[in-house]
Amino acid sequence: MRSNDDDNQARLGPFVRIGTIRTPFDTAQGTPIQGGLSGKEEGRVVIDPVYREGLSDLDGFSHLILIYAFHRIEKAKLKVIPYLDRKERGVFATRSPCRPNPIGMTIVQLLEINEGIMRVSGVDMLDETPLLDIKPSIPAFDYHTAVRCGWFEPHLKRIEEQQIVPLADSRFHD
Amino acid sequence: MRSNDDDNQARLGPFVRIGTIRTPFDTAQGTPIQGGLSGKEEGRVVIDPVYREGLSDLDGFSHLILIYAFHRIEKAKLKVIPYLDRKERGVFATRSPCRPNPIGMTIVQLLEINEGIMRVSGVDMLDETPLLDIKPSIPAFDYHTAVRCGWFEPHLKRIEEQQIVPLADSRFHD
Numbered sequence: 001m002r003s004n005d006d007d008n009q010a011r012l013g014p015f016v017r018i019g020t021i022r023t024p025f026d027t028a029q030g031t032p033i034q035g036g037l038s039g040k041e042e043g044r045v046v047i048d049p050v051y052r053e054g055l056s057d058l059d060g061f062s063h064l065i066l067i068y069a070f071h072r073i074e075k076a077k078l079k080v081i082p083y084l085d086r087k088e089r090g091v092f093a094t095r096s097p098c099r100p101n102p103i104g105m106t107i108v109q110l111l112e113i114n115e116g117i118m119r120v121s122g123v124d125m126l127d128e129t130p131l132l133d134i135k136p137s138i139p140a141f142d143y144h145t146a147v148r149c150g151w152f153e154p155h156l157k158r159i160e161e162q163q164i165v166p167l168a169d170s171r172f173h174d
Numbered sequence: 175m176r177s178n179d180d181d182n183q184a185r186l187g188p189f190v191r192i193g194t195i196r197t198p199f200d201t202a203q204g205t206p207i208q209g210g211l212s213g214k215e216e217g218r219v220v221i222d223p224v225y226r227e228g229l230s231d232l233d234g235f236s237h238l239i240l241i242y243a244f245h246r247i248e249k250a251k252l253k254v255i256p257y258l259d260r261k262e263r264g265v266f267a268t269r270s271p272c273r274p275n276p277i278g279m280t281i282v283q284l285l286e287i288n289e290g291i292m293r294v295s296g297v298d299m300l301d302e303t304p305l306l307d308i309k310p311s312i313p314a315f316d317y318h319t320a321v322r323c324g325w326f327e328p329h330l331k332r333i334e335e336q337q338i339v340p341l342a343d344s345r346f347h348d
Contacts, residue, residue, distance in 0.1 A: 012188050012189045012190065012191060012243050012304060012306070014186050014188050015186045015189065015275040015277070016186065016274060016275060017186060018274050018275065034312075034314075034315040035315075036314065036315040036316055036317075036318070037314060037315065039318075051252065051266075051274055053252040053253060053264065054252035054253070054264045054265040054266045054274070055264050055266055055267070056253070056263065056264035056267065057263040057264050057267035057268075057324060057325050058264055058266055058267040058324070059324070060267070060322065060323070060324020060325055061267065061322060061323060061324045062318075062320065062321050062322035062323075063318050063321050063322075065279065067241070067275075067277055067279070069186050078225065078227040078228035079227060079228070079230070089230065089231040090227065090228045090229050090230035090231045090232055091228040092225075092228045092229055092232055092307075092308040092309070092310075093229070093230065093231035093232040093234070093235065093310055094231075094310070095309060095310070095312075095315070099307060100190060100192050100225060100228070100307075101189040101190060101192065101241075101306045101307050103189070103241055103277075103306060103307050105239065105241070105279070105309065107315075107316050107318065109318070130186060132186070132275045132277060133266075133273060133274075133275050133277050134266040135266070135269060135279065136266075136267055136268070136269070136323065136324065136326065137318070137321060138208075138269075138321075138323050138326060138330075139317075139321050139323075140208075140210065140211060140323075140330050140333070140334075141208040141209075141210040141211065141269070141281075142210055142281050142316070143210075143313075143317050144210070144213075144236075144237050144281065144283070144311070146236065147236050147237050147311060147312075147313050148234065148235060148236035148237075149234070149235060149236075149310065149312050149313075149314075150231060150232070150233070150234020150235045150310065151231050151234055152310065152312060156312075156314050159314070160314075
């Protein structure tokens with residue numbers, strides 16, 4: 001599924017690991033499907049010493065956007081059956097990790113930052129996940145009203161009504 | 175600023191261009207600093223034909239997370255002076271494009287999707303920006319309450335009170 005345009009490719013990486021996300025999750029089984037749904041699982045983000053200067057002023061922000069690599073995904077798919085669903089969906093209409101570019105994004109709460117190590121809550125990544133970027137979460141930029149969520153809406157109602165915290169099982173085999 | 179761990183590097187790309195974001199903005203001058211602040215600028219997202227199968231079911235979602243490459247950035251910085259601010263900040267506490275991994279993220283509104291071409295509003299990227307990923311925006315996953323925004327908060331008040339739509343000038347020279 002790679003383009004033949006080598007010139008374009010050259011501009012898109014390779015990207016560097018700026019740090020590592022440490023979580024309690026060694027396998028997909030038992031991992032929250034989205035950190036924002038439970039928000040309770042704690043993890044640590046350990047920034048490589050050469051990038052720590054870039055963390056200054058971050059302690060004023062309560063929530064961070066973590067952008068990372070789905071490092072255990074070996075094969076991309078264009079159609080996946082998402083966790084909680086039974087129908088194949090286009091991968092770009094899901095949060096499945098089996099994407100053409102295995103890039104994940106989770107918004108976590110920053111609990112503490114100390115010498116390049118952050119304690120955060122709301123993690124949903126596997127342990128040892130390579131971190132690509134941190135951005136401050138700014139509702140004025142990122143939050144919208146009247147958001148429609150397509151195929152996910154009936155599942156969302158089910159989650160809200162039953163107060164389930166969904167955990168992955170087959171998520172990494174989609 | 176690259177790590178010496180070649181094994182880690184190898185897992186992080188190169189990533190592929192899955193499409194191209196077309197916008198009215200050829201230069202940083204005059205580009206909205208964040209699409210979410212104005213939300214009105216329209217653009218098109220043209221998906222490479224080989225990835226179009228992955229777009230199915232996306233039309234039920236009103237807002238999309240676009241993840242893309244800041245393709246015109248040549249040099250990363252760990253400290254930047256953000257637009258609207260006068261003090262140097264750690265780059266990870268800003269949305270500056272001059273990041274160790276030049277990855278951008280904007281949430282746009284999906285207006286129309288037709289044969290792999292999406293019409294969207296709320297664009298803040300330069301024209302011809304390489305697209306890396308599309309994810310559905312799902313408030314239950316991504317929106318939080320009691321969000322604190324550190325150094326940005328006084329600027330936000332200024333924007334709200336004066337109803338300014340901030341445009342970039344020196345953003346790409348940070």
